Amino acid sequence: METRKLRDLEVGALGLGTMGMSAFYTGAGTDDDxxxxxxQRALDLGVTLLDTAEAYGPYTNEELVARAVKGRRDEVVIATKFGLIxxxxxxxxxxxxxxxxxxxxxxxxxxxGSLRRLDTDHIDLYYQHRVDPEVPIEDVIGQLAEFVTEGKIRxxxxxxxxxDTIRRANAVHPITALQSEYSLWTRDPEGDVLTTLRELGIGLVPYSPLxxxxxxxxxxxxxDLDSDDFRLANPRFQQEAFETNMRLVDEVREIAREVEATPAQVALAWLLAxxxxxxxxxGTKAVTRLEENLGSSSLALSPEQLARLSSLPAPSGDRYPDMSPIGR
Known part of the structure; x- marks a missing residue:
C-alpha cells in the first residue's frame, strides 16, 4: 500500500478503525476471533495505523488490539485516546x-492504563479524545510533552x-495529527481547520469516512439497523432526514457503476484524493469489508467525477443528537 505522512509519522494511506469491534455497532454481538x-489481515495488506481508545468498550477494545498484534508490534502504529473517561x-x-x-x-x-492494556511500553500516537473546556489546551499539551520526554508516547x-485550539496546542509541542469526522457525509473540517492543519504541517485522520x-x-x-444501534438516535438517520440523505448515496452509487467499484470504494477514493x-x-469487524475498503487505494476517479462528488449538498440533520460535547 502507498504510504503517507502525518507530519513526520509515516503510515499506510488507509488505517483501520477498531471501535466497532467492541462498541456502538455491536447490536448483533461481538466476534473477537x-x-x-x-x-491481522489488515497488517498483511499494508495497513499500519490502528485506531482505538480507552472509551471503546470501555477498555476492551485496547485489549483486543493487543491480542491481535501480539508478536507484530513493530509493524504497527497504535493510536489511542484519553479524555472521555x-x-x-x-x-x-x-x-x-x-x-x-x-x-x-x-x-x-x-x-x-492504556499502556498496560495494549501490552506495550509506548503509544505511537496519543490523542486527546475531546477538548476539555475546563483545562487550558496549553496545560494538556505540556503534560503530553512530558510523556514524550519519558518515552511513553511518541x-x-x-x-x-x-x-484556534490547534494553533495554541501546536505552539507548545508539534501536533502530529487531528482526528475528526470527515467524508462526503461530513465536510466540517474544510475551511479554517484544514487550512490551519496544512499551514502547520499537521495530518488529518478522518473517522467515520463512510x-x-x-x-x-x-x-x-x-x-435496517438493529434496534439498539446508536445510529438510530442520530438526527441524520431519522426518517425524514434519512430519505433526504439517500440522494447523496444515489450519486455515489452512480459513479460506482461508472468505475465498476462499490459505493464504499468511491467514497474512500474521494477522501484519499x-x-x-x-x-x-x-472501521470494520469483517475481513470481507476490510478488503473491499482497501480496494479504494488503487481506485482513480476522474476530475469530473471528483467534482460531482464534491458538489453534493450537505446532509440533512446534525451528526449527533447533542452536539454540545464536541469541544473545539
Whole structure:
C-alpha cells in the first residue's frame, strides 16, 4: 500500500478503525476471533495505523488490539485516546464513567492504563479524545510533552479541535495529527481547520469516512439497523432526514457503476484524493469489508467525477443528537 505522512509519522494511506469491534455497532454481538482476523489481515495488506481508545468498550477494545498484534508490534502504529473517561489518579479499578476531562491526574492514569492494556511500553500516537473546556489546551499539551520526554508516547494528536485550539496546542509541542469526522457525509473540517492543519504541517485522520455506513449503500431504511444501534438516535438517520440523505448515496452509487467499484470504494477514493496528508480510518469487524475498503487505494476517479462528488449538498440533520460535547 502507498504510504503517507502525518507530519513526520509515516503510515499506510488507509488505517483501520477498531471501535466497532467492541462498541456502538455491536447490536448483533461481538466476534473477537473475526475481529482479530480482520486486524491481522489488515497488517498483511499494508495497513499500519490502528485506531482505538480507552472509551471503546470501555477498555476492551485496547485489549483486543493487543491480542491481535501480539508478536507484530513493530509493524504497527497504535493510536489511542484519553479524555472521555474520568479517572482518579492512581486508581486501581478503572472507571467506566464517561465525562470529558483532561485533568492532569486523570490523564496520567489513563495513559498508564492504556499502556498496560495494549501490552506495550509506548503509544505511537496519543490523542486527546475531546477538548476539555475546563483545562487550558496549553496545560494538556505540556503534560503530553512530558510523556514524550519519558518515552511513553511518541506523537501527540487532537480530536475534533477547532483552528484556534490547534494553533495554541501546536505552539507548545508539534501536533502530529487531528482526528475528526470527515467524508462526503461530513465536510466540517474544510475551511479554517484544514487550512490551519496544512499551514502547520499537521495530518488529518478522518473517522467515520463512510458516513457511519450510510455511504456504503447497504443501509436503505432506518429499520435496517438493529434496534439498539446508536445510529438510530442520530438526527441524520431519522426518517425524514434519512430519505433526504439517500440522494447523496444515489450519486455515489452512480459513479460506482461508472468505475465498476462499490459505493464504499468511491467514497474512500474521494477522501484519499483530498490530499496526501489525509489518512482515513474506515472501521470494520469483517475481513470481507476490510478488503473491499482497501480496494479504494488503487481506485482513480476522474476530475469530473471528483467534482460531482464534491458538489453534493450537505446532509440533512446534525451528526449527533447533542452536539454540545464536541469541544473545539
Amino acid at each position: 473475526e475481529s482479530i482476523r480482520t486486524i 474520568r479517572h482518579e489518579e492512581g486508581e486501581e479499578t478503572p472507571s467506566t464513567e464517561r465525562h470529558i476531562t483532561s485533568a492532569p491526574g486523570s490523564v496520567r492514569t489513563a495513559l498508564e 506523537h501527540i494528536g487532537l480530536s475534533e479541535a477547532g483552528a 458516513g457511519r455506513g450510510f455511504l456504503t449503500g447497504a443501509i436503505t431504511k432506518p429499520s 483530498q490530499g496526501d496528508d489525509v489518512v482515513p480510518i474506515p
